[in-house]
Amino acid sequence: MYNPLPLIQRFFAALALLVLLAGCATTPPDSVLAVPAPAQKYAAIVVDARTGKQLFEVSSTAQRYPASLTKMMTLYLLFEALDSGRVSKETQIPVSDHAASQPPTKMRFRRGESIDVDSAIRAIVVKSANDVAVAVGEYLGGSEDQFAAMMTSKARQLGMTSTTFRNASGLPDGGQMTTARDMAVLGMALRQRFPQQFHYFSESDFMFRGRLVRGHNDMLGRVRGVDGIKTGYIRASGFNIVTSYNADGRNLIVVVMGADSARQRNDHVEALIQRSLSPTTDGAKTRLMFAEQ
Template identity: 95%
Template sequence: MSNLRPLPLIQRVFAALVLMVLLAGCTTATPPDSVLAVPAPARKYAAIVVDARTGKQLFEVSSTAQRYPASLTKMMTLYLLFEALETGRVTKETQIPVSDHAASQPPTKLRFRRGESIDVDSAIRAIVVKSANDVAVAVGEYLGGSEEQFAAMMTSKARQLGMTSTVFRNASGLPDDDQHTTARDMAVLGMALRQRFPQQFHYFSESDFMFRGRLVRGHNDMLGRVRGVDGIKTGYIRASGFNIVTSYNADGRNLIVVVMGADSARQRNDHVEALIQRSLSPSVDGAKTRLMFAEQ
C-alpha cells in the first residue's frame, strides 16, 4: 500500500472499514488499491450496488446520505425528455430553441449563439456524451416553460419513482445548495431509465457523436473499459466530487453501480470496477434488502 498517499486518521479508519466490507465473503482476487483511496473524504463518499433484475442490494456505504448530484441530475432531465418522446409531445426532429439563459450556462456546453436551436436527437446525445449544460437548460425550458418550473417537474417525477430524498433545482446539475440526492435514489433512477425506456437506453452507451460536422467526444471512461458496461452518466462539481452511475449488463447479470464523492475520475472508475468484480463473485450474498419502487 506504499503507493497510497497518507490519509488523516479518521479517513484511514473509514477507508479500512469500507475495504473490510468489500472483501467480506469475496473469494476472487483482492480489489485494486484504489478501493482504499476512493472513499476519502468520507463526507462526500457514498456508494451502492443493486442487482437490477431482482432489486437486491449487494453493497452500500452511506447510500441514503444526502449528496450533491452534479451532472447525474441530467439523468432526470433525459427521463422527462424520453417521456415527451413517448407521448408524442416531441419527435427526434423537433427543434429546441436555445435561449440566452441557456446559452449563458458555464461549460461544459456546445456554445450556441442567439437564436440557434438543436434537434431532440442531437440534444439527447449532447447531454449524454458531452454533459452539455446549455442543452440541458434548453430542454428544461422547452418542456417546463422555465427552468424553475422544469425543476419542480423533475422533483415531482422523482417522488413518483420512489426517490424519496432528492430535490432538483435546475436541469443541469450546476451548483445549487438546495439540490441534493442520495446514492440510493440515483440507483432507482438508473434502473427506471433502463426499465421504462429500453428503446432509448442505447444513447447512454455512446462515447462520441457528430454535431455540425464536428466530432464531440465524451468522458465516461467506463465505456469500453469493462466488458458489459453499457452506460450511463458521470458528474462532477467541486462540492460533490466525482460521481457516476454505471450500468453493467452481461452474462445474464444486470447491475447498477453508483459511486459518489471520489477524489478523481480515475479513483471513481477504479472503485466502480472493483465493485463490479466483487458483485459478480458467486460468494457475494449481498444484503437481504430489496429496493422498493413506486409505480412509474
C-alpha cells in the same frame, strides 16, 4: 436521511467495508481504498437491477450533491415527452439567453439557435452539455425553475424520497441534493421504462455540425458488459457516476459518489462490479423499487 453516526465513525465504517471489498477484488487495494477519503462526499451502492436486491452499500442514504447525474432526470422527462408524442426526434429546441449563458461543459450555442431532440439527447449524454440541458428544461417546463419542480415531482413518483432538483443541469446549487440509493432507483427506472432509448447511454461520441464530439465516460469500453449511464462532477460533489452492467444474464446498477478523481471513481466501480459478480458475494437482501408510471 443522514446516517446518525458521527462523521469519523462513518469514515472508519466505510473504510472497514472497503478493506473487505479489496480482498474480494482483483483491483489493487490502494485504488479501492483511495475512493472514500473525503467521507463527507463518498457514497456507493450496487443493486441487482433484475431483482432489486442491494448487493453493497456505504452511506447510500446520506445526502450528496448529484452534479451532472441530475441530467439523468432531465433525460427521463425528455424520453417521456418522446413517448407521449409531445416531441419527436426532429423537434427543434430553441436556445435562450439563459441556456446559452451556462458555464461549460457546453456546446456553445448562441441565443436564437436551436438543436433537434435527437442531437440534444446525445449532447447531454456524451458531452454533458449544460446549455442543452437548460434548453430542454425550458422547452418542456416553460422555465428552468418550473422544470426543476417537475423533476422533483417525478423523483417522488419513482420512489426517490431524498432527492430535490433545483436545475436541469446539475450545476452547483446548495438546495439540489440526492442519495446514492435514489440515483440507483433512477438508473433502474431509465432502463426499465425506456429500453428503446437506453442505447443513447452507451454512446461515447457523436457527430454534430460536421465535428466529432467526444465524451468522458471512460467506463464504456473498459469493462465488458458496461453499457452506460452517466458521470458527474462539481467541486462540492467530487467525481460521481451511475454505471449499468448488463452481460451474461446479470444486470447491475452501480453508483459511486464523491471520489477524488475520475480514475479512482472508475477503479472503484470496476472493483464493485467484480465483487458483485463473485459467487461468494453475500450481499444484503434489501429491495429497491420504483413506482410504475
